[in-house]
Amino acid sequence: MAQIELSGIERTFTLGDSEVHALDKVSLRIEAGEYVAVMGPSGSGKSTLLNLLGLLDRPDAGHYLLEGRDVTTLSADEQATVRRARIGFVFQSFHLVPRLTAAENVALPLMLAGVPAHERTPRVARALKDFGLQARADHRPEELSGGQRQRVAIARATIMQPAVLLADEPTGNLDRHTGEEVTALLEALNADGTTLIVVTHDPAMGGRARRRLMMEDGALRQDLRAGAATSPTAAPT
C-alpha cells in the first residue's frame, strides 16, 4: 500500500467567467519515506497539488487515499484531525504567529491536539534543542533571522511527528547559505523516514530530490526518478 495515492484528481477554479483547470486528472503514488520535489512554472498547479495533499483543499473529482484511507470524503473537522496527526506544513513565508515566542509557536500543534501543558514543555524544549534554537526559545519571530524563523517553522511542523512533511518553497525567502541549511535539515528529517514533498522552482533544490514531478498546466508531465524518467502513473520501484 502506497502512503499517498491520488487517482483522477481534478480541481477547477472559476476566475470571472473562465474556468482554470488547476489540476487535470492527476494520478500519483508516493511511498512512505520518499523525497519528492514538485516542480514547474508558476500557475502549473503545484501549490494546488500540495494543498490537496495537505487536506487544505478538496478535489472536484477523483480520490485521495492517505495511508489506505479515503480522506476526500471526510468532514472538514475530521480532515483537521488527520492533518494535525499525520501532516506537517512548512511555508515559504514561515507563517509564525507574531505575538507568540518561538517556543509557543512550536507548541501550537500540541496545544491544538489537546496535549496538556506539562507534557508540552519537555517536547518543545527537545524540539528546539534538536534544531539548535534553545537559546531563542523566548524570542518572538521578529527577533529571529530568516533561517531561525524557518527552523522554528520546521520544528513546529515536525513536533507531532507527522508521516508526511509538505514544504512550499521552503527556501524561497532565504539567502543561499541559510537556504542550504534548511534544505539539509529537511533532508535529515527525510533520512529519518518522514516522507518529504517539496514544491520549488529552484532547479538546484529540485535536483537534490530522489524523485521529481514536473508539472505543467495542471498535469504531471514527467516523473523523474534518480535520473531515469518514467511515465507519471507508473508504479514506483
Added chain:
Amino acid sequence: MTSADTLRFAARAALGYPLRTSLMVLAMAIGVAAVVVLTALGDGARRYVVGEFASLGANLIIVLPGRNETGGVNAGSFVTSTPRDLTVSDATALLRAPLVSRIAPLSVGNSEISVGGKLRDVMVLGTNADYIDIRQYHMAQGQFLPREELGRASAVAVIGDKIRRELFGATAAVGRMIRVGDNRLRIIGVLAPAGQGLGMSTDELVIVPVATAQAMFNTNTLFRIMVEARHRDALAPAQKQLEDILRARREGELDVTLITQDAVLGTFDRILGALTLGVAGIAAISLAVAGILVMNVMLVAVTQRTGEIGLLKALGATGRDIRLAFLSEAALLSIAGALVGYGLGHLGAWGIRLAYPVLPAWPPNWAVAAGLGTALGTGLLFGVLPARRASRLDPVQALAKR
C-alpha cells in the same frame, strides 16, 4: 484544544494588540459605568424620597380637604359645589374612632416674627400637644405646646432651632416674648435641630396652638389633620372608621381625602423606580453600542489575523477550536470592560455620595447584575458573527493572504 488553552490563547491574542484592547475595554467600561452610576442616582433619589416619607411615622393617616378622586354622583353633589372645609370640630370628632390613638390638627400660614427689633418671615404652624409625638420630634429646651382644649388660644409658641439662633443667638430663648403678626407670644420651648421633612424644615418653624394660629390668620379651617392609628395593622380599618365619621358629618358626602403613608410611599416608590429603570435603559443603549464595537473590533481582528487563522487550520485546528478562540477573546474583552466599568461606576457613585451626602447613591444590586450580564451577553452575542466568520475561512485563501 483544552478550554484552559483556549482561554490562554485568547488572552494572549487580546494582549497582543494593547491599544485596540484597551480602547475596547474602555468602551465597554463606559457602558457599564453609565449603568451603575445612573441607577445609583435614580435609586438614591428613590431611597431619599422614601426615607423622607418614612420619617413621617408609620401609622399615620393624613386627612386633607377636597377630593382627589371622582367618586360618581350622590345626593351631596347636588347640594354643594365646593368641598367643605376641615374644621377643628372635625378633628375632635375623629378622636371618637376606636382605632385612633392621637390626632393633630394643622393650620399653616406665613407671618412675620419680631423680637428686639429683629424681624423675619416665618411659617407658623398651628397644632396641638400630640403633634410632637406623632412626628417624633424632640425638644431641645423647654416644653412643647400644653395639653388643652383645641379651642383655647394660648399665647405661647415653640420655635425651631434656626429661628432661635437667628433671633436670640447665645442668649436664652425660653420665657422670652416674641411678636408674631399682631400677637404677642411667650416662647415655651425650642425644638431640637432636625433635618428636612417633606420640604419643610422644622428648624425654621414657629409652632403655636391651633386656635392661636386660626385667630392669627382669621380662619376656622384646617390645612390637614394628622391621625395616628393604634398600630400599623389597624391602618386600613382606622381609615374606614375615619371615613364613616367624616361622611356622617358631611351629609353623606366624603369630600375629604385620606392618605396613608403606605399609599404615598408606594406611589413615589413606583414613580422613582420607573425613573431608575428608564435611566438604566438609556445607559443600556451605551452597552449595546459597546457590544457593536466588540463585533467591529473582532471582525477587524479576523481580517487582521486571516493568515494566523489559515495557519491554525493547517496545523489541524478544527472550526470549533477557532470559533471558541475568537469567542473567548470577545468574552474576555467584555468581562474586562465590565469589571473596569463596575469599578468606575462605584467610584462615580462614591463621588456622588461625597458631593451630595443626603443622596444615598448606591447602585441597586439588580442594576449591577443586569449591567454586568448585559455587557457579557452583548460581548458574546456580537462575538458570534466574527467567530463564525473566522472558523469558516478557507484555509488555502487564508494562508495566501499575508
